[in-house]
Amino acid sequence: MQATSVRSFSQSVAAAPQPRKPFTAAAAPGRRSVAVSAGLSTQKDNPFAEELKATAKYIAQRGRGILASDESNATTGKRLESVGVENTEDNRRDWRQLLYTAPGLGQYISGAIMFEETLYQKARDGTQFVDVLKGQGIVPGIKVDTGLQVLPGTDGETATQGLDNLGARCEAYYKQGARFAKWRAVLKISEGAGPSSQAILENAHGLARYAQIAQANGLVPIVEPEVTLGPGSYSIEETAYWSERVYSCVMRMLNEYDVMLEGILLKPNMCLPGLDAPPASPAEVAKYTVRTMLRTIPAAVPGIHFLSGGMSEEESTLNLQALQEACPNAPWSLTFSYGRALQSSTLKTWAGREENWDKAQQILLALAKANSEAQLGQFKGPHPVPGGGRILQALRTGGAGK
Numbered sequence: 001m002q003a004t005s006v007r008s009f010s011q012s013v014a015a016a017p018q019p020r021k022p023f024t025a026a027a028a029p030g031r032r033s034v035a036v037s038a039g040l041s042t043q044k045d046n047p048f049a050e051e052l053k054a055t056a057k058y059i060a061q062r063g064r065g066i067l068a069s070d071e072s073n074a075t076t077g078k079r080l081e082s083v084g085v086e087n088t089e090d091n092r093r094d095w096r097q098l099l100y101t102a103p104g105l106g107q108y109i110s111g112a113i114m115f116e117e118t119l120y121q122k123a124r125d126g127t128q129f130v131d132v133l134k135g136q137g138i139v140p141g142i143k144v145d146t147g148l149q150v151l152p153g154t155d156g157e158t159a160t161q162g163l164d165n166l167g168a169r170c171e172a173y174y175k176q177g178a179r180f181a182k183w184r185a186v187l188k189i190s191e192g193a194g195p196s197s198q199a200i201l202e203n204a205h206g207l208a209r210y211a212q213i214a215q216a217n218g219l220v221p222i223v224e225p226e227v228t229l230g231p232g233s234y235s236i237e238e239t240a241y242w243s244e245r246v247y248s249c250v251m252r253m254l255n256e257y258d259v260m261l262e263g264i265l266l267k268p269n270m271c272l273p274g275l276d277a278p279p280a281s282p283a284e285v286a287k288y289t290v291r292t293m294l295r296t297i298p299a300a301v302p303g304i305h306f307l308s309g310g311m312s313e314e315e316s317t318l319n320l321q322a323l324q325e326a327c328p329n330a331p332w333s334l335t336f337s338y339g340r341a342l343q344s345s346t347l348k349t350w351a352g353r354e355e356n357w358d359k360a361q362q363i364l365l366a367l368a369k370a371n372s373e374a375q376l377g378q379f380k381g382p383h384p385v386p387g388g389g390r391i392l393q394a395l396r397t398g399g400a401g402k
């Protein structure tokens, strides 16, 4: 038998052409012409790199989450009108002031997402809202997408708009004090069908371009691919399957655009069955949601901030608690970025009446505290708003609504 010729490691190295030229992407046909040294890519060139990482880490710290209060003027108006409050600029300001000045809110909330009007608004005493938030230890954020447009040729699926002038807008928002941004992409599951490949690719592309532009301008991008809770009797397994496809495509695209993962936050849906299917227990929601995250989200991402997406206030807290139990050593913070689940009862309690102001703030604080405890896996109950139903009122209006 002929002896196999085994080349030693040093022989192999000696045989390799030496010295190797430093790799530049220009050498690869069809690739970018920028030099890529030691895999540092845009992180090396981005003067905000360290700040982005620090901001994302701060927002994702354990025991805290995000208050999503970035509803457009039209959507805010609908909510205000639902409790008998007229949709005026002053009333929108008062509502946000109630939220942002709740005493001690910063103990549970690390970031607040605002709509553009609010970012430039002042509290009644003339203090800029960004300063009110910073005073509470809450990082001001800004929604930068401009809403959804239907994708032609699909069954009502959408693409998120807002890339035009995004760089200039992000630069201005940073000057005004914003340090993170949000862009919401919506993917739908309907009876028997998940999102189309066209919708997945288009939305992943939009999220990646947005994230790249936000980071270039010093804003930590919240990447929000929402597989939205909708009508139908589809199962939790189907939601998990489609969520996995969506998130893996989004992460792939972020990589394609050199987005620095330590400087982003993810805002996904929890995996739930369709609205007409029997509800899933918190343990089941947690099992499928954690499995999906472990399969798709790299540990470099500091925080996964779930949206409430129509879950009741209590359900949002119990599911968040169950996530910690299902994944006690999660590499990311499994936490919240709730809109409806923090605001709904707060707004109903306030109803535009000065005399209800303190009581409404107490409800907000109790909800924020419950979710903070759930993030730490320490929520024991009772819940401040027990047994409420799903919060499915139309919260997103028109093309530019949230």
Ligand code: 13P
Pocket (backbone or CB within 6 Å): 068, 184, 224, 307, 308, 309, 310, 337, 338, 339, 340, 341, 402
């Ligand atoms: P909900 O928690 O009401 O789903 O809102 C979060 C959000 O900001 C969705 O874009």
